[in-house]
Amino acid sequence: xxxxxxxxxxxxxxxxxxxxxxxxxxxxxxxxxxxxxxxxxxxxxxxxxxxxxxxxxxxxxxxxxxxxxxxxxxxxxxxxxxxxxxxxxxxxxxxxxxxxxxxxxxxxxxxxxxxxxxxxxxxxxxxxxxxxxxxxxxxxxxxxxxxxxxxxxxxxxxxxxxxxxxxxxxxxxxxxxxxxxxxxxxxxxxxxxxxxxxxxxxxxxxxxxxxxxxxxxxxxxxxxxxxxxxxxxxxxxxxxxxxxxxxxxxxxxxxxxxxxxxxxxxxxxxxxxxxxxxxxxxxxxxxxxxxxxxxxxxxxxxxxxxxxxxxxxxxxxxxxxxxxxxxxxxxxxxxxxxxxxxxxxxxxxxxxxxxxxxxxxxxxxxxxxxxxxxxxxxxxxxxxxxxxxxxx
Amino acid sequence: xxxxxxxxxxxxxxxxxxxxxxxxxxxxxxxxxxxxxxxxxxxxxxxxxxxxxxxxxxxxxxxxxxxxxxxxxxxxxxxxxxxxxxxxxxxxxxxxxxxxxxxxxxxxxxxxxxxxxxxxxxxxxxxxxxxxxxxxxxxxxxxxxxxxxxxxxxxxxxxxxxxxxxxxxxxxxxxxxxxxxxxxxxxxxxxxxxxxxxxxxxxxxxxxxxxxxxxxxxxxxxxxxxxxxxxxxxxxxxxxxxxxxxxxxxxxxxxxxxxxxxxxxxxxxxxxxxxxxxxxxxxxxxxxxxxxxxxxxxxxxxxxxxxxxxxxxxxxxxxxxxxxxxxxxxxxxxxxxxxxxxxxxxxxxxxxxxxxxxxxxxxxxxxxxxxxxxxxxxxxxxxxxxxxxxxxxxxxxxxxxxxxxxxxxxxxxxxxxxxxxxxxxxxxxxxxxxxxxxxxxxxxxxxxxxxxxxxxxxxxx
Numbered sequence: 042x043x044x045x046x047x048x049x050x051x052x053x054x055x056x057x058x059x060x061x062x063x064x065x066x067x068x069x070x071x072x073x074x075x076x077x078x079x080x081x082x083x084x085x086x087x088x089x090x091x092x093x094x095x096x097x098x099x100x101x102x103x104x105x106x107x108x109x110x111x112x113x114x115x116x117x118x119x120x121x122x123x124x125x126x127x128x129x130x131x132x133x134x135x136x137x138x139x140x141x142x143x144x145x146x147x148x149x150x151x152x153x154x155x156x157x158x159x160x161x162x163x164x165x166x167x168x169x170x171x172x173x174x175x176x177x178x179x180x181x182x183x184x185x186x187x188x189x190x191x192x193x194x195x196x197x198x199x200x201x202x203x204x205x206x207x208x209x210x211x212x213x214x215x216x217x218x219x220x221x222x223x224x225x226x227x228x229x230x231x232x233x234x235x236x237x238x239x240x241x242x243x244x245x246x247x248x249x250x251x252x253x254x255x256x257x258x259x260x261x262x263x264x265x266x267x268x269x270x271x272x273x274x275x276x277x278x279x280x281x282x283x284x285x286x287x288x289x290x291x292x293x294x295x296x297x298x299x300x301x302x303x304x305x306x307x308x309x310x311x312x313x314x315x316x317x318x319x320x321x322x323x324x325x326x327x328x329x330x331x332x333x334x335x336x337x338x339x340x341x342x343x344x345x346x347x348x349x350x351x352x353x354x355x356x357x358x359x360x361x362x363x364x365x366x367x368x369x370x371x372x373x374x375x376x377x378x379x380x381x382x383x384x385x386x387x388x389x390x391x392x393x394x395x396x397x398x399x400x401x402x403x404x405x406x407x408x409x410x411x412x413x414x415x416x417x418x419x420x421x422x423x424x425x426x427x428x429x430x431x432x433x
Numbered sequence: 434x435x436x437x438x439x440x441x442x443x444x445x446x447x448x449x450x451x452x453x454x455x456x457x458x459x460x461x462x463x464x465x466x467x468x469x470x471x472x473x474x475x476x477x478x479x480x481x482x483x484x485x486x487x488x489x490x491x492x493x494x495x496x497x498x499x500x501x502x503x504x505x506x507x508x509x510x511x512x513x514x515x516x517x518x519x520x521x522x523x524x525x526x527x528x529x530x531x532x533x534x535x536x537x538x539x540x541x542x543x544x545x546x547x548x549x550x551x552x553x554x555x556x557x558x559x560x561x562x563x564x565x566x567x568x569x570x571x572x573x574x575x576x577x578x579x580x581x582x583x584x585x586x587x588x589x590x591x592x593x594x595x596x597x598x599x600x601x602x603x604x605x606x607x608x609x610x611x612x613x614x615x616x617x618x619x620x621x622x623x624x625x626x627x628x629x630x631x632x633x634x635x636x637x638x639x640x641x642x643x644x645x646x647x648x649x650x651x652x653x654x655x656x657x658x659x660x661x662x663x664x665x666x667x668x669x670x671x672x673x674x675x676x677x678x679x680x681x682x683x684x685x686x687x688x689x690x691x692x693x694x695x696x697x698x699x700x701x702x703x704x705x706x707x708x709x710x711x712x713x714x715x716x717x718x719x720x721x722x723x724x725x726x727x728x729x730x731x732x733x734x735x736x737x738x739x740x741x742x743x744x745x746x747x748x749x750x751x752x753x754x755x756x757x758x759x760x761x762x763x764x765x766x767x768x769x770x771x772x773x774x775x776x777x778x779x780x781x782x783x784x785x786x787x788x789x790x791x792x793x794x795x796x797x798x799x800x801x802x803x804x805x806x807x808x809x810x811x812x813x814x815x816x817x818x819x820x821x822x823x824x825x826x827x828x829x830x831x832x833x834x835x836x837x838x839x840x841x842x843x844x845x846x847x848x849x850x851x852x853x854x855x856x857x858x859x860x861x862x863x864x865x866x867x868x869x870x871x872x873x874x875x876x877x878x879x880x881x882x883x884x885x886x887x888x889x890x891x892x893x894x
Contacts (some may be wrong), residue, residue, distance in 0.1 A: 049844050072561060074826025077526075082823030085536045089815045092547035093802070096554050103558040166561050173791035175561070176596050194749040195788075219788055221752065239787025240746055258472050277753030279746070287884055293789065299558060302794055303803055380637050395537065428859045431867075 043228070047420045061406045070397040080394040086170045093303065094384050096247070100299045101373050104309040108373070110164045111311050112366040118159050119359045121152050126352040129333055133346035145311045145352045146337035153330045157182045160317050170313025171292035174217065174283075175257070178291030179241075179313050179326065187211075192263050196357065199225065199275025202267040208379040212259035215293050220255055220263060222278040223247045228267040231274040239295065240279075250274070259284065278307045290318045301376050309369060316362040324351055347383040351362055436889070439585045446875035447762050449476055449493045453868040456498060460856045461865075468638035468853045470500040472630060500630050503853040507637060511644045511845045513652070515602045515706035517839035518645035522711030527591070530723060532714075535584045536822050542730075543818050544584065545576045553799035556784050557792035561748060566779035571693050573771045577757070580734075583727050584766035588719050591686065594716040598688040601709045602678050608643040609661065609675035610637055616658040617673040623657060632675055633657075643669075648678040648706035665703035667694030693838070719828070724766065729807065731765040734814060737801040743796030745783030754781060784876045 063072060074081040074319045082178035131137065160177040162168050171179035193208035200222070217239040224232040224247065235257055248255075255263045261284050267273070285291055294314050296308040316320030319328075329351040336344025456474045466585040475498070480491035481491040536543045552569035557563050606805045614634040622629045636659060643649060648664045654672075661670040668676050669692075683689050689699035690709075701717065703709045735757035742756040756775060760768035786793035807817035 045855075046501075046844070069538075071537055073829075074531055074537055074822050075829030076826075078823045078826030078830055081535075081826045082535045082819040085822050086815065087818040088536075088539065089543055089547055089802075089819075092544070094552065096547075096551040099551075100554055163773065165559060172789075173785075173793075174785060174789040176790070188554055197749050197751040199871060216790055236787075239789050240752070241786045279750055279752055280789065282749070295787065295789065295791060297791060298793070298796065300554065300800060304800075306796070428862045432862065 047416070047423055051413075051420060052337070053415045054311050054409065054416045058406075058409045058413050061402060061409055064397045065402050065406060068399070069395050071364055083394045084391060088413055089389050089395065091391070092385060094387070097379070097380055099379050101301050104221060104299050104301070104307060105370060107164055107169070107309050108366050108370050110162070111169050112363060112370075114159045114162050114169060115316065115359050115366065116312070117361045118156060118326075118374070119356055119363070121156050121159070122356045122359060124357070125149060125152050125330060125333065126349065127139055129345050129349055129352060130389055132337060133342055133349065135342070137342070139340040142337040142340050145430060146334050149330060149334045149337060152333065153222050153327070156326065156330065158393045160313060162317065168292065168313075170311065170316060172310070172312065172314070173295035174215075174291075174293045177291055180289050180317065181216060181291060182289075184289060184328070184331065185285065185287060185291070188221075188285050189261055190283040190285070192282040195279040195281070197220055198278040198280075200265075200267070200272060200278045202272035203279050204266075205262065207260045207262045207264065208260040210260055210286065212284060213286055214314070215286055215291065216259070216284045217256045217281055218284060219279060219281045220257070222250075222274045222276055225273060225275040225278070227270045228253050228265060229270070239281075257282075269306060285287045288325065289362050290314050290320070294320070301373060301379065305376070307369065307372060307376075311362050312363060316359065326355045326358070329355060372414045386431055436557050436679055436882055436886055438491065440879065441811070443875050443879040443882060445479075445492045445494060446878070449474075449495055449601045450868045450872040450875060452495045454865065454872070457861050457868060460861050461858065464858060464861075468634055469625060469856070470502050470630070470637075472857050473499045473501055474721075475499055491581045493869060498734075500633065503850065505734070506846060506849045506853060510583060510843075510850060511641055511649075512845050513843050514644040515648045515710075516797045517843045518707040518719050519705075519711045519714075519738060520839045522708040523714060524829070524836040525738055526594070527825070527829040527832050528592050528713035529593075529718065530587070530719065531825050533583065533590075534723065534821060534825050536629070536818065542576075542579050544816070545572070545579045546734075546815065548572045549576045550799045550802045553795045556782070557795035557799065560575070560784040560790055560792035560795065562860070563779070565781055566784075569782060570771065570776060570777050570779050573756070574776070577769050577771055580731050580766050582770055584724065584764070585818065587724050587727070588767075589685075591716055591720050594712045594720070595682065595686065595688050596758060597712045598709065598716070601680075601712065602680055602690065605669070605709065605853060606677040608639050608646075609669045612643070612659060612661060612670045613673050613675040616670070619657045620673075629714060644707065646707045647704055647709045663694075663700065663703065664705070665695070665700055667692040667700065674769040683755070688713075723821070723825065726817075726824075727766040727801060728764065730814060730821075731769040732762075733817075734801075735759050735765065735769055735807045736854060737804065737814075738798055741794060741798045743784050744786075746785045746788050746790075747783045748790070750782040751781065752783065754783060754880065756782070763800045796858060823890070 053170070059255060064070060069082060071077045071080050076134070076193050083164055128148055129144050132142050137145075138341045157180055160170050160180040168179055171177075176180050189206050189208055189210050192204045194200065194204055197200050202416075219236040221235070221239045221240070222231055224230070224231050231249050231250040231253065234243045234245070235255065237258060248388060250265065253265045253267075263280065263282065273352075290313060292313050293314050295307040296312075297310040298308045301307050312321070314325070317326045319325040329348050333345060333348040333352075335341075336348065377424065379409050453474045453476070456472050460471055475496045476493060477496040479494050479596045481511060513693065549569075551570045552565070552572040556562065556565040556569050599736050614720075615632055617631060619632050619636065622632060640649075640651060640659065641663070643661065647668065650662045650664065652662075653659050659670065660668065660672065662668050665714075681689045681692045681699075688701075689835060690701055690704065691697070701713050704713055704866075718797055735755075737759055739755040743753050746752050747754070754774060755772050758772045759765050759766075760770075760882055784795040784796070785791045802815060803813060805811055805813060807814055808820075812820065847874070
């Protein structure tokens with residue numbers, strides 16, 4: 042019986058000792074969920090939060106890089122406008138001659154080229170000022186009339202018939218109009234929905250394709266031909282057409298946003314339309330540069346001086362957008378600081394939840410060691426406390 | 434009283450003391466034998482005669498060999514072994530599950546989930562990026578593989594439980610057969626005390642081992658036969674016959690146990706103790722509970738991601754495709770996978786909300802992690818996983834406390850049993866000395882009587 046309880050005591054002391062050793066070795070109080078179930082759930086939660094913060098950090102770095110690239114381009118655009126204004130001021134005076142104006146018009150042309158390069162600048166694979174449309178450079182150097190591009194069928198569609206666009210675009214903004222087939226089949230049976238914002242939102246109810254022609258509003262029409270019913274539609278077939286309002290801009294006014302905190306998204310792009318065209322209630326920079334060039338070529342002093350005010354306005358417009366970049370960068374910086382602070386708090390919470398208190402552990406280990414030694418000593422002594430030792 | 438009867442007396446005395454030494458020897462030899470019950474010779478005097486001065490005892494004999502045995506403690510031990518058998522095995526089963534579901538040290542399901550969401554965010558930053566796309570595919574495949582492996586792990590534990598149940602049921606049947614055979618021999622050997630005690634020790638040990646495995650009731654009839662019943666009253670052992678349990682697997686690959694008393698209706702629900710009770714508990718309520726958890730996770734994840742993914746446009750501007758496929762809605766965790774079309778071509782990941790190739794849909798999908806899609810819209814996916822970890826932790830911690838407690842009670846009872854029935858070397862050594870002295874004294878008596886007879890013979894010369 043003595044041996045039995047000695048063995049039990051030894052076993053108990055040893056397993057507690059091993060437990061402490063494990064905690065010391067891992068430096069963690071919670072090595073498995075059952076060590077402290079509440080802390081374990083908390084640890085899982087905190088770790089996930091920390092992973093999210095790390096990701097937000099990456100998102101913000103990415104947005105910051107985009108914003109600073111945008112800012113650099115805008116600042117160069119501003120410089121170009123300043124040089125254009127200097128030229129305009131010089132050529133608006135009576136001392137300027139047809140010859141100097143002709144030479145100046147070449148300089149303005151190269152400013153227009155440079156401005157176009159800036160406005161079409163890319164960051165990685167994407168155009169900085171194109172909105173979300175990325176398949177073509179957003180700005181053209183010459184004035185484009187309003188137009189409806191050819192309708193396109195997406196690769197991977199079931200439908201192998203033809204689709205044609207027609208009509209005259211009456212909209213004010215560039216749009217991507219999308220038709221999505223909701224129920225497949227022949228022309229007579231198929232239904233569709235359409236979107237005027239590139240597919241983000243839909244008209245909400247299925248419409249019949251029976252007539253073969255679809256009116257998408259603003260004068261845009263699509264005509265489908267299923268070759269007499271031989272080419273069927275499949276569900277989720279997508280057709281789209283870009284409709285461009287007149288002007289120099291071919292991109293759209295879509296925002297591009299990224300999550301920088303739980304539930305907080307920030308728009309990190311500057312709208313090309315607002316920075317360079319009149320659509321934001323401002324002035325069309327390419328139009329005034331063009332007008333300036335035309336006036337210089339035509340040796341029209343009045344025309345040149347007429348653009349001075351507009352050039353001033355254009356600079357202000359660019360400066361405003363530069364300021365907008367600054368605001369965005371500030372916002373990101375603020376969130377970044379907050380999340381750094383939050384991360385520190387989380388780290389300390391995580392440490393509270395899972396890390397071992399070294400001093401306490403060491404003390405308890407020393408205590409257990411003593412107890413274990415005592416158990417060993419007692420077990421060793423047990424063999425001596427029998428009458429056998431005294432029967433000689 | 435004659436001298437020759439005195440000689441007979443010394444013969445009896447020598448034989449009795451020798452018997453005492455024999456029994457002491459048996460006790461000492463069995464000092465380590467588990468389940469051995471200390472024995473003691475009951476010595477009584479015989480052949481009392483009346484003389485003028487009063488009555489004199491003339492003889493000595495071993496009347497019976499006693500087992501020093503505390504009936505109450507033994508009964509408690511049998512009860513307690515049912516409890517500790519249950520709680521120890523339950524703890525072991527839960528620890529297996531805990532190791533698998535544990536997320537506290539990273540690398541687990543929640544980490545894979547975080548990486549999956551992060552991959553969507555990265556893709557929203559660079560919607561056309563090939564690297565980001567293949568990174569998302571890899572992290573999604575890791576995630577589904579982890580979910581699959583959780584389901585597989587739980588099913589492996591289920592299969593282990595089936596194996597354990599088969600083992601333990603065949604051991605129950607063995608022990609029941611052993612007890613019934615011992616019953617027969619105990620009734621046969623009713624007269625042979627030493628042998629009978631050994632058989633009873635053996636039967637008690639078998640009964641205890643049986644109690645480790647399943648909850649039982651038992652009763653000993655006046656002839657010494659022990660009958661054992663399951664908690665629902667079905668007999669396992671009746672006198673010299675034993676009744677075997679039988680196992681079948683049901684459609685969920687869980688074991689069903691039938692007794693001869695209940696050949697068509699499984700008796701699983703009445704087995705609540707012993708190792709068998711623990712295996713049944715793990716198999717029928719704990720594993721399904723965690724499989725449900727994982728299934729819910731897989732299902733909500735797939736539904737949430739698919740719904741948004743269907744509304745987005747991929748790099749080819751196609752739309753309406755699912756990201757995850759679930760082959761079997763009832764076993765979502767087992768069958769969740771990244772859609773084959775996407776796995777074979779990452780251009781088909783629908784990152785954009787519009788046909789123009791933006792990253793908005795990826796951002797929306799990444800924010801599913803914050804949506805309350807679990808548990809009747811009260812919890813996020815991650816919160817749900819944290820609850821899961823907390824739950825298995827709590828269950829395991831409770832089982833450990835319970836197992837520690839049962840072990841402590843068991844130790845206490847074993848100590849009590851040892852103090853009543855265990856062999857104490859000190860006591861046996863003192864008995865040995867006592868019997869040795871008595872033997873020497875009886876031998877001395879014999880010599881003295883012999884000398885007296887010699888003296889008497891001399892007188893006759």
